[in-house]
Amino acid sequence: MGGYSSGRVGWRAKCENLLSIDVRRWARGGNLSRRYFGWQWTINGDRTCTIGVYTSDNHIELAYTKDGEQYRYPVRLTYTPCYLGGARRWFVCPSVRCQRRAAKLYLGSRYFACRRCYNLAYQSQCYSHHDRALTQAGKIRLKLDGEEGIAWPFPDKPKRMRWRTYERLRKRCEQHEGIANERLLNLAARWLE
Numbered sequence: 666m667g668g669y670s671s672g673r674v675g676w677r678a679k680c681e682n683l684l685s686i687d688v689r690r691w692a693r694g695g696n697l698s699r700r701y702f703g704w705q706w707t708i709n710g711d712r713t714c715t716i717g718v719y720t721s722d723n724h725i726e727l728a729y730t731k732d733g734e735q736y737r738y739p740v741r742l743t744y745t746p747c748y749l750g751g752a753r754r755w756f757v758c759p760s761v762r763c764q765r766r767a768a769k770l771y772l773g774s775r776y777f778a779c780r781r782c783y784n785l786a787y788q789s790q791c792y793s794h795h796d797r798a799l800t801q802a803g804k805i806r807l808k809l810d811g812e813e814g815i816a817w818p819f820p821d822k823p824k825r826m827r828w829r830t831y832e833r834l835r836k837r838c839e840q841h842e843g844i845a846n847e848r849l850l851n852l853a854a855r856w857l858e
């Protein structure tokens with residue numbers, strides 16, 4: 666697979682290491698009222714990276730090429746009313762197991778997803794059952810030389826590990842992530858009320 670996950674055990678992603686898109690910046694800049702726009706980053710002063718963005722009322726479509734693969738998929742938009750009037754824009758994280766609203770999405774090995782999905786140096790203020798489950802799942806993924814967040818593919822079996830051990834860890838990780846997702850679905854339901 667190459668890229669971010671190659672051989673860096675226990676490496677924890679930091680926000681500034683990943684490309685990100687910011688819905689508020691786009692809303693302020695008038696980008697979201699255009700049918701299409703290109704968005705570009707400059708890396709280390711020279712290398713650039715560009716994505717195409719098609720917009721419509723309630724979603725955008727991201728189009729880009731990464732590591733030789735072409736991607737194009739929709740990201741839903743939503744908004745919440747502001748206290749002083751008007752509305753605040755949000756992305757809905759396109760990770761099917763997440764669907765949380767987020768102001769920013771980050772590009773991991775393949776897809777854009779929220780910081781939670783990529784476990785980006787997340788500092789939890791109230792450490793809930795859900796957060797603990799996510800932390801436990803992350804520990805298992807690290808043990809298997811993988812990345813912590815649920816948006817990353819589940820890591821392959823390390824060479825010296827027995828299959829039985831691997832399957833046991835995988836099952837446990839799925840249980841933890843199931844708890845985490847249940848909480849996310851409850852939160853999503855509350856937002857819809």
Ligand SMILES: [Zn+2]
Pocket residue numbers: 758759760763764765778779780781782
């Ligand atoms: Zn997410």
